[in-house]
Amino acid sequence: AQSVTQLGSHVSVSEGALVLLRCNYSSSVPPYLFWYVQYPNQGLQLLLKYTTGATLVKGINGFEAEFKKSETSFHLTKPSAHMSDAAEYFCAVSESGSARQLTFGSGTQLTVLP
């Protein structure tokens, strides 16, 4: 069975500061990992994904995430926060091989302070 834990339901950062959103997963097989973003009153949008190969993956809007197997983590980072980054961020996992469905974390609300 697969599961996702996002530490911190709310994260606040100042504009220009580092963004770090935490995600830990549980999977019985090598996982596929995803970050989705949900802007207010909109659907989810794929930010980035990890499948195989390079453990540091880059996504849209300057975000990146690093897959660390030993820590079962896939934390999302951005060097410098922008006001437009304020949104809900969801980490998701799918078991490789089957890729049958996504299991989402509970989300982290990112607030960017001026």
Next chain:
Amino acid sequence: DTAVSQTPKYLVTQMGNDKSIKCEQNLGHDTMYWYKQDSKKFLKIMFSYNNKELIINETVPNRFSPKSPDKAHLNLHINSLELGDSAVYFCASSQGRGLRKMEQYFGPGTRLTVT
């Protein structure tokens, strides 16, 4: 052009009523999904259809019935609405097999409020 669209955007109704939410995608995808997002933002898959065939049916009450008239449409009908059905319902679509299926495109959501 809207890739995945849902109607209505807001739906307020009373307990016991029957309602439908419609979803359409113009991406040419072969798989469509319904998700439920509760008040705590927790997102859970309800159904998945591939080429009009049901492939995922999570533990959802029988009052919920998806219908896919064609590959581009997946509607959700809910009978005898209950207070606990209040949530935001998202439609999504994807194309292909394996990993590509996980790159899902979401609609804007339908906020259902049952009073």
